[in-house]
Amino acid sequence: MDVTFLRFNTTADEMARTVGNVGEDSGGLFGSLDGRLYNAILLGERMIFQLSRMPRLLEWHTEAALAAALAQQEVQAAVQSLKSFERLEPVLTSESDRFQSTLNGMPERLTEALVHQPEIVGLMQTSRDLVVRLGALENTAKTFDKTVSQLSE
Numbered sequence: 001m002d003v004t005f006l007r008f009n010t011t012a013d014e015m016a017r018t019v020g021n022v023g024e025d026s027g028g029l030f031g032s033l034d035g036r037l038y039n040a041i042l043l044g045e046r047m048i049f050q051l052s053r054m055p056r057l058l059e060w061h062t063e064a065a066l067a068a069a070l071a072q073q074e075v076q077a078a079v080q081s082l083k084s085f086e087r088l089e090p091v092l093t094s095e096s097d098r099f100q101s102t103l104n105g106m107p108e109r110l111t112e113a114l115v116h117q118p119e120i121v122g123l124m125q126t127s128r129d130l131v132v133r134l135g136a137l138e139n140t141a142k143t144f145d146k147t148v149s150q151l152s153e
Contacts, residue, residue: 069075 070079
């Protein structure tokens with residue numbers, strides 16, 4: 001017998017046979033008490049029946065709620081976004097490795113830059129002097145050009 005589909009009236013009939021003459025048709029001084037006892041026993045059995053199936057009912061409700069949530073467009077868009085992040089993982093891993101190698105090479109580069117700093121300062125001073133001299137040369141060329149223009153007139 002499959003207890004999942006147990007019918008309550010079958011249970012009530014079986015209980016009436018085993019308990020005796022208990023039910024609504026019993027009379028006498030204890031007739032109403034017998035009816036209440038019968039209802040209490042039925043209520044207890046129904047509670048046990050339902051509570052024994054509560055984990056399955058909760059599972060079904062959870063599955064239905066999850067399916068309803070996944071059916072919403074916003075949730076589907078969020079799931080697609082997460083899947084796109086999964087495709088980015090190899091790219092991010094390679095970029096992270098490249099960045100780490102750049103950071104690992106940074107101390108040597110900084111040391112090399114500091115070693116050559118006096119030479120760079122000297123080159124900057126030389127270039128400033130060169131700019132000044134070129135400015136003076138340009139002025140001399142302009143003066144020479146004016147002089148040539150005046151002589152040719």
